[in-house]
Amino acid sequence: MESKQTTKTPIAHPADLVEAGNALRTQPGTFPPPVALAQSPERYQVVVIGAGQAGLSVGYHLKRRGIDHVILDGAERVGNAWRNRWDSLRLFTPAKFDGLDGLRFPAARDHFPTKDEMADYLESYVAHHGLTVRTGARVDRLHRANGIFRLETAAGCFEAPQVVVAAASYQAPRLPDFARALPDEVVQMHSHQYRNPAQIGDGPVLLVGAGNSGAEIAIDLAETHEVWLAGRAVGHIPFDISGFMGRKMLIRLVIRGLFHRLLTMRTPMGRKFRAKMHGHGMPLIRTRPGQLERAGVRRIGRIAGIEDGETVAVDGTRLAPATVIWCTGFHPGFDWIDLPVLDAQGEPQHRFGRATDIDGLYFAGLHFQYAVSSTMVAGVGRDARRVAGWIAAALRQPGG
Numbered sequence: 001m002e003s004k005q006t007t008k009t010p011i012a013h014p015a016d017l018v019e020a021g022n023a024l025r026t027q028p029g030t031f032p033p034p035v036a037l038a039q040s041p042e043r044y045q046v047v048v049i050g051a052g053q054a055g056l057s058v059g060y061h062l063k064r065r066g067i068d069h070v071i072l073d074g075a076e077r078v079g080n081a082w083r084n085r086w087d088s089l090r091l092f093t094p095a096k097f098d099g100l101d102g103l104r105f106p107a108a109r110d111h112f113p114t115k116d117e118m119a120d121y122l123e124s125y126v127a128h129h130g131l132t133v134r135t136g137a138r139v140d141r142l143h144r145a146n147g148i149f150r151l152e153t154a155a156g157c158f159e160a161p162q163v164v165v166a167a168a169s170y171q172a173p174r175l176p177d178f179a180r181a182l183p184d185e186v187v188q189m190h191s192h193q194y195r196n197p198a199q200i201g202d203g204p205v206l207l208v209g210a211g212n213s214g215a216e217i218a219i220d221l222a223e224t225h226e227v228w229l230a231g232r233a234v235g236h237i238p239f240d241i242s243g244f245m246g247r248k249m250l251i252r253l254v255i256r257g258l259f260h261r262l263l264t265m266r267t268p269m270g271r272k273f274r275a276k277m278h279g280h281g282m283p284l285i286r287t288r289p290g291q292l293e294r295a296g297v298r299r300i301g302r303i304a305g306i307e308d309g310e311t312v313a314v315d316g317t318r319l320a321p322a323t324v325i326w327c328t329g330f331h332p333g334f335d336w337i338d339l340p341v342l343d344a345q346g347e348p349q350h351r352f353g354r355a356t357d358i359d360g361l362y363f364a365g366l367h368f369q370y371a372v373s374s375t376m377v378a379g380v381g382r383d384a385r386r387v388a389g390w391i392a393a394a395l396r397q398p399g400g
């Protein structure tokens with residue numbers, strides 16, 4: 001592979017986002033003092049942070065119980081987490097597993113929705129259930145004063161005795177620190193910045209990370225670019241999810257049986273799987289290794305570092321790509337939580353979504369919060385219902 005100079009306008013250097021586990025985490029006490037507020041805070045029984053599928057599910061279950069709440073989201077529009085993913089993305093779950101509690105997904109049961117259809121569905125979910133969502137309200141700081149949670153946002157300050165963080169575990173891109181050592185002329189981006197092949201300049205593309213995002217983006221680019229996919233094999237679901245048997249039967253076994261019922265925190269198999277998954281991707285769900293090969297994607301081992309401007313894989317392969325796309329996953333990005341609830345890696349300490357040491361603080365949509373399905377559309381409702389139940393019980397307590 002020849003190194004290629006590119007004249008493309010560089011995208012904000014993703015290596016600026018480099019973090020090594022806990023570097024993104026602001027140490028408690030380092031937040032600026034609260035700004036004097038012109039208006040007094042808005043008060044609710046519950047504030048839910050995040051209006052993705054997790055936050056909306058929690059909102060639905062709170063509303064059913066008649067609990068006063070508001071859902072805050074930093075984005076300008078509900079569904080933007082999906083809208084901002086790459087153009088060709090389709091869900092790997094068919095529509096029958098893409099409806100949240102109380103509203104089926106409006107498509108044929110075996111249809112695999114596009115990411116924009118999913119985004120529109122979430123918007124329609126808000127309207128259908130009359131949920132109170134405040135967009136453009138990113139929470140910059142969550143802390144507690146006098147026994148009450150306080151949330152500071154650009155849209156004002158909110159207070160509540162109960163808070164649910166429903167912002168998933170995927171808010172900040174995770175890159176290896178050697179990303180900084182790549183020469184300046186190599187265009188770098190994280191998978192969350194990738195949209196389509198037209199965005200990528202000429203020359204070889206190296207995708208680092210061979211999980212679901214890496215494999216799907218590799219296929220997306222293979223027709224127009226020379227594509228290299230680096231990373232260890234994460235395994236794959238042993239059938240074609242869009243084939244007849246896959247659609248009619250096997251996908252149900254995987255999503256409902258395996259991901260929702262079997263691989264949970266209550267089963268030894270689930271706990272073992274969770275420990276194994278930590279820091280590793282899920283097995284490939286849609287893409288099959290043969291498909292990558294047929295598309296002309298070249299596989300190499302994990303990238304160990306950069307030497308003389310070239311990437312060096314553990315199998316010794318050296319490359320000089322024109323573009324590197326880091327498909328290396330995400331960090332929870334909870335540095336705005338100014339409460340002693342995060343561990344040294346910035347992960348919340350909780351049991352099934354209830355903060356271990358902080359009464360009144362809950363999570364929804366976390367990576368393997370209760371089961372593999374906790375982060376999936378088909379599984380988040382069970383966790384949301386549990387969280388709403390805990391909140392209802394807490395509010396029934398004297399002084400709750």
Ligand SMILES: Cc1cc2nc3c(=O)[nH]c(=O)nc-3n(C[C@H](O)[C@H](O)[C@H](O)COP(=O)(O)OP(=O)(O)OC[C@H]3O[C@@H](n4cnc5c(N)ncnc54)[C@H](O)[C@@H]3O)c2cc1C
Pocket residue numbers: 049050051052053054055072073074075079080081082085089090091092093137138139140166167168169170171213336364365366375376377378
């Ligand atoms: C590429 C990809 C494909 C996937 N495909 C599928 C699939 O086919 N089927 C499936 O079931 N699952 C799929 N998933 C998994 C999961 O369904 C999605 O990640 C989904 O977006 C998670 O929803 P969420 O509500 O938990 O988090 P998000 O969708 O990330 O929503 C979190 C919300 O919180 C907001 N937020 C974050 N921080 C703050 C803050 N400080 N203040 C205010 N708001 C904040 C964000 O703006 C965002 O709107 C996929 C995930 C990815 C990455």
